[in-house]
Amino acid sequence: MGVIKNPEIKYTQLFINNEFVNSVSGKTFETFNPTNGKAITSVQEGDKADIDKAVAAARHAFRRNSEWRSIDASQRGRLLFKLADLLERDIDYLGSLETLDNGKPFADALWDMNAAIASLRYYAGWADKVHGKVIPADGPLFAFTRAEPVGVCGQIIPWNFPLFMMSWKIGPALATGNTVVVKPAEQTPLSALYLASLVKEAGFPAGVVNVVTGYGPTAGAALSEHKDVDKVAFTGSTEVGKIIQAAAGRSNCKRVTLEMGGKSPLVIFDDADLEAAVQTAVSLDY
Numbered sequence: 001m002g003v004i005k006n007p008e009i010k011y012t013q014l015f016i017n018n019e020f021v022n023s024v025s026g027k028t029f030e031t032f033n034p035t036n037g038k039a040i041t042s043v044q045e046g047d048k049a050d051i052d053k054a055v056a057a058a059r060h061a062f063r064r065n066s067e068w069r070s071i072d073a074s075q076r077g078r079l080l081f082k083l084a085d086l087l088e089r090d091i092d093y094l095g096s097l098e099t100l101d102n103g104k105p106f107a108d109a110l111w112d113m114n115a116a117i118a119s120l121r122y123y124a125g126w127a128d129k130v131h132g133k134v135i136p137a138d139g140p141l142f143a144f145t146r147a148e149p150v151g152v153c154g155q156i157i158p159w160n161f162p163l164f165m166m167s168w169k170i171g172p173a174l175a176t177g178n179t180v181v182v183k184p185a186e187q188t189p190l191s192a193l194y195l196a197s198l199v200k201e202a203g204f205p206a207g208v209v210n211v212v213t214g215y216g217p218t219a220g221a222a223l224s225e226h227k228d229v230d231k232v233a234f235t236g237s238t239e240v241g242k243i244i245q246a247a248a249g250r251s252n253c254k255r256v257t258l259e260m261g262g263k264s265p266l267v268i269f270d271d272a273d274l275e276a277a278v279q280t281a282v283s284l285d286y
Helices: 048-061 073-089 091-102 106-126 162-175 190-202 216-225 238-251 274-285
Strands: 014-016 019-021 028-032 039-044 152-156 179-183 209-211 231-236 255-260
Touching (some): 014 048, 014 190, 073 106, 073 162, 073 190, 091 106, 152 216, 162 190, 179 216, 216 238, 238 255
Parallel strands (some): 152 179, 152 231
Antiparallel strands (some): 014 209, 028 039
């Protein structure tokens, strides 16, 4: 089918407990087409109150004997496979939406969509293969390790690969039985909200995946500092990563994964094709 010009904007609300809802404050913010600077639409602006609601939903979904905690690991994998299938079904729409919101060429956005699909399927395959091991012990002892989910995972997504990076974060978290609260970049919230609708369509229980759009200093900070969040994963600048690490330590010493400040290094040797190297450097830097 290919690129869809002016794709319909279907979702602009927060996604909490499998429902699209307005922010507690009622505030909104605009997301812009970076190619012309024009506003695309207004999106609900979540803040601490909304993060609290989303975390509470995620915590409830993670409670002992909940629907999510009770399903088999293989079923978690099937849900992720279903999510990947739905993403593939809507790949042209999502690629067009990301082109509109992010500004990258459709061919690049389509590559990202295929990579996101592959990522979800990869982690879906791991869902029933994460296990502990028996450790030899002397005497009448039996020692073993058992892999358990961490709990509620806060996930802060960058603007450069919005849906691809989201798949990288939610894929392993969901495969291993965690629940998530996602804060997409305020510059590129639209594809994350559409993916949230596919999460519900795929059949994930309420509260397992939540998406709160908003700004870093409010929604992002609240997620990093929340004492009922067990882990936070962030991709973005080194400066903000340090702030998140400090907030995680101050609150409840939550686990932290930080991907910060990468910048496409390129080594060109004397016998290299300089023209090809320049084209590659420009492409990677974008």
